[in-house]
Amino acid sequence: MDAKIGVVTISDRAYAGIYDDESGPAVIDTLNQIISSEWIPITKLIPDEKNEIENTLIQLIDAENCCLVITTGGTGPSSRDVTPEATENVCERMMPGYGELMRAISLEYVPTAVLSRQTAGLRGNSLILNLPGSPKAIHQTLIPLFESIPACIELMDGPFIDTNSEIVVAFRPNHR
Amino acid sequence: MDAKIGVVTISDRAYAGIYDDESGPAVIDTLNQIISSEWIPITKLIPDEKNEIENTLIQLIDAENCCLVITTGGTGPSSRDVTPEATENVCERMMPGYGELMRAISLEYVPTAVLSRQTAGLRGNSLILNLPGSPKAIHQTLIPLFESIPACIELMDGPFIDTNSEIVVAFRPNHR
């Protein structure tokens, strides 16, 4: 079973064509560096509309069977930023550690990382993860997060994801 | 447009006159050290009553147009401490990073900082921030938080707040 991974760019301006989406491609590029096993990307580009974000996340998990859905954008304090709220609305259980860890990592680069409202959670057997919108911050956070993401997906009976060990080593604890 | 900042002391005993409010003045004093641009303080002293806290926060934002409201007190585990719950009730979106960061900062001083239930969130275009009650802890947390607070307020189309760079430098990322 190859891993299907949804990558959702959430940006009014990229959706309207005011600028190119650089965030989604940065996620795909970083995943290509990280993952050495087979995987299938499913990409979406949508505006900062809560309903549309929720419907996209639901479709990628319930219909497309993605084991992991990564969003990028919409996590700041601007009035249009509602990605964390949409994520929480479609998750049955939350994973507070990922938001904490991403803010801690990004705080080593910029003090405004504290403004990031990123969260993560579980819907069925899938992990939804909010990443920041900046390509640089995507790269800085997504690589260390893959130390734990493959184990998370396996704990939910998802596919085995292998990583390029020169980029990041996936840690797999021995559960009894 | 000068920045209006609400400062709300939440304390049954200070409200009853059992002791003087030292927390509100500590917030004002620290803001005076930090902020070099014009700003207008609006101060309140109220008891640990959830409804009263909620009404005060709503009034300072919806009627007084404060871009920032700082509370002090009522964030511990005592049965009367309900400031975080009142804050969450009036916010549309939460800012989990500030609570995490304040606890991380305060943990370097006292292990009981973990008991602090401080949170932060957004109502309309305003930031509400719970600070601890102790004047020393106010000083220790409020200064480093101002590295990011001016950027947060600008992202919500609020007024420009300048800081005294010998106290704290406000970081302003280049958003495209």
Place this chain on the structure above:
Amino acid sequence: MDAKIGVVTISDRAYAGIYDDESGPAVIDTLNQIISSEWIPITKLIPDEKNEIENTLIQLIDAENCCLVITTGGTGPSSRDVTPEATENVCERMMPGYGELMRAISLEYVPTAVLSRQTAGLRGNSLILNLPGSPKAIHQTLIPLFESIPACIELMDGPFIDTNSEIVVAFRPNHR
């Protein structure tokens, strides 16, 4: 007044007798190392059923008068792991600092600590604390947490808990 402390092992497999409960005894053993004053343990072993977890927590606090209830197990991302949700359902106020601190401590040992969804909260005058399931992780997190737990219980008018200072020193701030 001796401190009553509830210790709840939450595990389908230990409950079914597939393996022995090692987590509950690890909590008791660690508490015996930590606490030098008199205390009374009340232990429970239950499956990963949300209703049963909620009922057990309520009974230990409302009927048994435990000032502290420690759970172990059920905090990961597996579909049966619902301890944090049950905890939140029975708490009136949450204590976000303990989950953050436990994840930060455990991250120094294993990167998958970020997957732990542990939380803590208050019901009446009692503290509920989710610990991980692994005996090693219980020991690693519970000892440093006791720097602040006795102060938390005293702030809620609970019993005085003394610690063995060679294991951990309980910090008691001077509140005015």
